[in-house]
Amino acid sequence: MENVQVYRDLAKRMLALVDAGTTDSASSAYRQPSSVYTDPALFAREKATIFKDEPQLVCFSSDLPEKGSYFTYDDLGVPVLLTRDNEGKVNAFLNACTHRAARLKDGCGKSASLACPYHNWGFDLKGKLRGVWQEQSFGAIDKSLYDLVRLPVEEKYGMIFVGLHQDVKVSVDEILGDLAPVFEMWDLGSTSYVNQHVWKLNTNWKLALDTFCEGYHFLALHKNTLGGISIGNTSAFDTFGPDGRNHRLAFPNESLLRLKSLPESEWGMDIFNDFQLVHFIYPNISLLVSPVSVEFFKLYPGDNPGEHRTVFRSYIRKGGEKGWDGNDPQAHFEFIRKVVDEEDYWVSANVMKNLNAGMIQFSTFGANEPALQNMHKAFLRGIGEEPVEAPVGKVGVAAAA
Numbered sequence: 001m002e003n004v005q006v007y008r009d010l011a012k013r014m015l016a017l018v019d020a021g022t023t024d025s026a027s028s029a030y031r032q033p034s035s036v037y038t039d040p041a042l043f044a045r046e047k048a049t050i051f052k053d054e055p056q057l058v059c060f061s062s063d064l065p066e067k068g069s070y071f072t073y074d075d076l077g078v079p080v081l082l083t084r085d086n087e088g089k090v091n092a093f094l095n096a097c098t099h100r101a102a103r104l105k106d107g108c109g110k111s112a113s114l115a116c117p118y119h120n121w122g123f124d125l126k127g128k129l130r131g132v133w134q135e136q137s138f139g140a141i142d143k144s145l146y147d148l149v150r151l152p153v154e155e156k157y158g159m160i161f162v163g164l165h166q167d168v169k170v171s172v173d174e175i176l177g178d179l180a181p182v183f184e185m186w187d188l189g190s191t192s193y194v195n196q197h198v199w200k201l202n203t204n205w206k207l208a209l210d211t212f213c214e215g216y217h218f219l220a221l222h223k224n225t226l227g228g229i230s231i232g233n234t235s236a237f238d239t240f241g242p243d244g245r246n247h248r249l250a251f252p253n254e255s256l257l258r259l260k261s262l263p264e265s266e267w268g269m270d271i272f273n274d275f276q277l278v279h280f281i282y283p284n285i286s287l288l289v290s291p292v293s294v295e296f297f298k299l300y301p302g303d304n305p306g307e308h309r310t311v312f313r314s315y316i317r318k319g320g321e322k323g324w325d326g327n328d329p330q331a332h333f334e335f336i337r338k339v340v341d342e343e344d345y346w347v348s349a350n351v352m353k354n355l356n357a358g359m360i361q362f363s364t365f366g367a368n369e370p371a372l373q374n375m376h377k378a379f380l381r382g383i384g385e386e387p388v389e390a391p392v393g394k395v396g397v398a399a400a401a
């Protein structure tokens with residue numbers, strides 16, 4: 001059940017910021033060394049730790065809509081197979097047969113059981129080995145030792161998080177912290193999938209992510225798409241989850257200003273149309289929730305620091321079937337895809353080229369970009385480094401060794 005007070009409180013905070021001509025801010029600007037985007041050693045540690053050791057938000061409950069549904073995930077080099085069993089519970093397995101490791105399923109779909117395509121061994125939806133094909137010829141084995149390899153998984157608030165090895169602890173409540181009740185209210189499990197787009201770009205995964213984490217660029221980079229909609233350079237910023245490493249940014253639209261002349265008691269659920277909510281879930285998820293849709297971005301490192309891959313999945317929320325501003329959901333999906341493609345990801349790729357030239361020794365995150373400061377410090381702490389600000393210097397002059 002959606003709670004209007006959550007939206008009213010956010011709207012009040014944003015109006016106060018607009019009235020004061022300010023934004024939630026860090027204490028000062030911060031110089032981020034360019035090496036965090038270009039250093040191969042740091043990149044290798046990120047892949048080995050914060051990606052492999054942290055739970056990954058793989059999909060929503062609506063991607064496994066019924067008993068027998070399955071969904072596969074291959075974005076981080078560990079092939080995962082999710083099933084919804086006959087009790088309605090979600091299971092996660094390595095997508096590998098226990099006979100000789102063949103892949104069991106591709107894509108997503110529905111299946112009463114799991115038959116391996118290589119030699120037809122059969123498993124149930126809980127991963128139990130049910131049948132060895134032509135068993136009399138195979139020789140005796142203890143079948144109880146051949147169940148599918150389980151991975152940690154938790155389904156909560158309509159989201160499915162998976163650990164990519166057996167020691168990863170998956171606790172959705174811990175990940176969401178103070179915002180758990182808000183995610184519960186959104187009921188993401190009742191969404192309907194619309195479409196998917198995948199980018200493979202020559203840019204560091206964090207440069208792509210940076211474009212989701214501040215509103216300073218809205219009225220510059222997006223002047224032709226968000227201009228006239230967003231107020232720009234104003235956001236209510238909150239952190240949540242372990243050590244506050246996740247964040248939410250609430251960006252006011254111009255239309256929010258209408259609330260100034262309306263008593264708060266008359267602010268209804270429709271005020272959610274007057275701002276944008278963008279969530280970052282460590283280490284690589286950007287989730288945009290609106291009254292009608294959810295835009296789910298998963299960002300992944302590529303083979304070297306200058307390559308990344310984004311999987312963007314768009315969903316319609318219950319009741320949002322009419323889409324955004326009268327557009328159908330596919331048109332809305334295409335609008336988002338185009339803005340990200342031609343504006344945000346265009347700029348992140350050209351930043352990468354410039355950083356690769358090796359003459360820009362640091363980027364500066366403004367006080368008005370607090371989410372970037374918070375997020376990048378969390379990435380460094382995630383690989384066991386304490387963040388160190390780049391020394392003061394003229395941009396374009398290499399820092400002293």
Ligand code: FES
Binds near residue numbers: 098099100119120121
């Ligand atoms: S590898 Fe699966 S049955 Fe042989």
Ligand SMILES: [Fe+2]
Binds near residue numbers: 212
């Ligand atoms: Fe943007």
